[in-house]
Amino acid sequence: MSADVKLDDVWVSFGDFVAVREASLTIQGGEFFSFLGPSGCGKTTLLRTISGFQDPTRGRVSIEGHDMAGIGPNKRPTALIFQNLALFPLMTVAENIAFSLEVRGVGKAERRKRADELLELIALSGQGDKKISELSGGQKQRVAIARALAVEPKVLLLDEPLSALDLKLRQHMRSELRAIQQRVGITFIYITHDQGEALTMSDRVAVMSDGVIQQIGDSKDIYDHPETAFVASFVGENNALPGKVTEVADGYARIETGLGTFRGRTSGNAALSPGEKAFIFIRPEAMQLGGGDNRFRATVLTEEFEGNMRHIMFRTVTDKPLRMSLINDGRSATEISGIEEEVGFDANLAVVLPHGPLAAE
Amino acid sequence: MLLVNYFRWFFTKNGLVLGSILMGAVAFWCIVMIILPQMFMLDYSFRLNLAPHEYGTAKDVLTLENYEYLLYGSSANTDSFNFQDLGVFWRTIVAALFVTAFDLAICYPIAFYMAKVAQGGLSRLLVLSLIVPYWVNEILRAFAFRIIFGASGIINETGMDLGLWDQPIDFIRADVALYAGLSYAYILLMIFPIYNAIESLDTNQLEAARDLGSPWWRIHWRVIIPYAKPGITSGCTMVFMLTAGALAAPQILGGPSSLWFTQRVYELFNKAIHWPRGSAYAFVLLVACIVIVLLLMRLFKVRLGEIAR
Secondary structure: OOOOEEEEEEEEEEOOEEEEEEEEEEEOOOOEEEEEOOOOOOHHHHHHHHHOOOOOOEEEEEEOOEEOOOOOOOOOOEEEEOOOOOOOOOOEHHHHHOHHHHHOOOOHHHHHHHHHHHHHHOOOOOOOOOEHHHOOHHHHHHHHHHHHHOOOOOEEEEEOOOOOOOHHHHHHHHHHHHHHHHHHOOEEEEEEOOHHHHHHHOOEEEEEEOOEEEEEEOHHHHHHOOOOHHHHHHOOOOEEEEEEEEEEEOOEEEEEEOOEEEEEEEOOOOOOOOOOEEEEEEOHHHOEEOOOOEEEEEEEEEEEEOOOEEEEEEOOOOOOOEEEEEEOOOOOOOOOOOOEEEEEEOHHHEEEEEOOOOOOO | OHHHHHHHHHHHHHOHHHHHHHHHHHHHHHHHHHHHHHHHHHHHHOOOOOOHHHOOOOOOOOOOHHHHHHHHOOOOOOOOOOHHHHHHHHHHHHHHHHHHHHHHHHHHHHHHHHHHHOOHHHHHHHHHHHHHHHHOOHHHHHHHHHHHHOOOOHHHHHHHHOOOOOOOOOOOOOOHHHHHHHHHHOHHHHHHHHHHHHHOOOHHHHHHHHHOOOOHHHHHHHHHHHHHHHHHHHHHHHHHHHHHOOOHHHHHHOOOOOOOHHHHHHHHHHOOOOHHHHHHHHHHHHHHHHHHHHHHHHHOOOOHHHHOO
């Protein structure tokens, strides 16, 4: 049922503008794979290239080992779910779902039967005769999925399909999408700028920026072992301290920053050498009060109280405050701005990466 | 009651002065420009053709004679029906329907191309090149067609040069020039409503249909045409009405044998000076057109409200 999708040195340009450069990766059959990146990073272009609406300028897209060059979107074993869903407003729910079967010349009764089965799959049984405009946002969402699944695609492509929903529904649909994927067992390729979506649903994530795939890995990898400054700053909260590398040894590097010289892990895929400009990234939750291998003194700016978490901002040499997140255990005192504290972090929870563009705030 | 509420709302919203001006303008337009002249014509159509001094005398009675004339002709007519006028009437309606269908067939692809295929600049250029020829007035355009289709016109010249035919074809007598001219006359009124309708269709819908495996013709049949139906109906309605009521093109491009029904009405008013009969003929044409349009709307399941969108 499911199929591999392979990108082989894929480039897509529009005139002088290069939207995707040098994309090479293999998505396994049955995998839930996400492309994560800010808007304009080329992820939608890449999705359109896989679905066949966009021809690659260079390189090759193959699905199940077949080269897709010259094969139109209507002939590929893929189905695309559009950002705005693009349901047909003048057809009923069942007609929408069975449209691909109608195209193939499947008889009316058989179409209706299949539509009813799919409606059951998306928990909308008995709603086949409704108009699209009578459905709620989440229901439309599910109808779009059913319509795409009716083609029996080997690969389902989803272009930020949850972005139009409100927060609560979005979180509900995440688990629903994941459940549907596991039920039908086909490859899902998911595009999003929402890291929460990407990290919770996906087997693997590719982080993109400016048309370049920065890193591919499972959610934990992406979060704990970022390989570029962009990934480290884009995925989750991260404190970035710029500095200069002084020493590299045994998977660790020493870096001289405005707050002191610190030690942090290096990434296996990003070579560093002494003298080079670099960043050390420390997660707010890795920061601690009065502990850790690396210690320094810093002045409290403000504190944000979030209920379960407390976020304390410290003044640094850069204009961005250093953020520390602590679990609210109910005992700790409120930090008063202006006081100086000893703060620190463990070297194995910080990562030193070569200098590069950070994600925009 | 509803109407009173509406008026109250209208005047509160616009104020007494502006409200009165707006209301007055619309009332003037409706009553003086449309309803009154038509009422006079309707009244005329039930009168005898009398000399002015006979108005209001005993001879001035209401009669169906003018309508009967269209059906049965003069009392001297030996046929059972007025085949001549009825024939012209029938031919006008059928030809207008044909011209409408022909315009639709040409305009739908053009409108689709402009709305969904052509990119920004090209699309605007196309719109301009469609509009600019209409700055030339209708009579001149009709004469231009007469020249193009004439015995020594460009079509005959080219055809003969290419050896397709060796005698000039009389396009005028064969009514080819007439139908071409009529088709061209109101083509914009077909293109723009369809263009507007298709333009507002979300392009993702076309891609979605394609992604679901649909060939191009089915995308048109199942997605675009149903969506553009109000625009298509609106275009067809206008083209049909205006073609059936056209006068300049038939006058200039019509062959000697072909008489458009409006020409017959024109004759009755201006040559025969028989205004009552002319009014009756004009009314029959108007009612027939309205009935046909309503029938077509029924057939294609479009409501009047949708056309006005």
